[in-house]
Amino acid sequence: MPVAIATSYFFNLFLVPQYLEAKRYFWFALYTFYTVVVSVFLSGLIAMAAFVFLTDFNWNRMSPVAGDILQLGVIIYFVAILFSFIRVYRSNLERDARIAALEEANQKNLLQTITVRSNREAVSISVDDILYIESLADYVKINTLTGVVITKEKISGLEKMLPEWFIRIHRSYLVNKNKVEAFGHDYVKVQAQQLPVGRKYKKEALERINNNKELTS
Incomplete structure (x- = not known):
């Protein structure tokens, strides 16, 4: 059990992120093979020591699962491999989510104009011309270099x-x-x-503005 636990941790926390997730499949397979060989060897040594220690006990009274070393080993390593696949699956989902977020951010950064409804018309506004947006009771004022556009759009949208x-x-x-x-x-x-800068937004907003000023100075 200690060898299986150590093998599981080494496999999941080192081999999988360092080699499998990095798509270094050859090295992952090679080091996995070495890990299994060393793990089986150590498990054999511990099993032999356990047999010697257990000679004073009644073997027949032990649980069938605990008595079958091969079966116990297969179960433990199956659990270790199962957790590794779960880890890889979750890692891939997180990576896909990060990629999707980056693609969305890139698309937004390439945006040159936005279109909003104002006075029952579709008005196109240059993104670079927007100074600031103010949300009032039931409408929004988009302040630009050329004037103000009033729309029913939500500021969060x-x-x-x-x-x-x-x-x-x-x-x-x-x-x-x-x-x-x-x-x-x-x-x-x-x-x-x-x-005004709201208390809820102060820390992040001022940090981002300050960073922008340092980059442009």
Whole structure:
């Protein structure tokens, strides 16, 4: 049992992530073979020692599963391999989710215009022209370099639609960080307009704006 547990940990926490998940299949197969050989050898030594120790006990009274060393070994290694496949499956799902998120972010970053409904018309707005977005009672004001567009869109929906350089600074404000002229611990300034920074969004928003300023300075 100790050898099987150690083998399982080594297999799942080292061989699988280092070789199988990295698609280094030859080395994974080779090291897995070596691991099994060493594990079986150590299990044999422990089994022999156990037989010597158990000579004073009544073997017939032991559980059939515990008495059949081969059966016990097969069960333990089957469980170890099962967990490894579960780990690989979950790892692949997480990798696919990360890839999908990156692809979605790239698509959003390539976005040049957005289309919203305003005064019963479809209005196309250049993403680079957007200064900030303000959410009011039942409508949203999109402030751009050329004017203001009023729409019934939700600010949360626009946040999901726009590229990653649009930052939520307040439950009612979404700003284009490339248009931020100055900022303090509780405000940002865009086109001389001072916008409040909400407590919920302060830490992440100011960090992202500050990083942007350092990169562009």
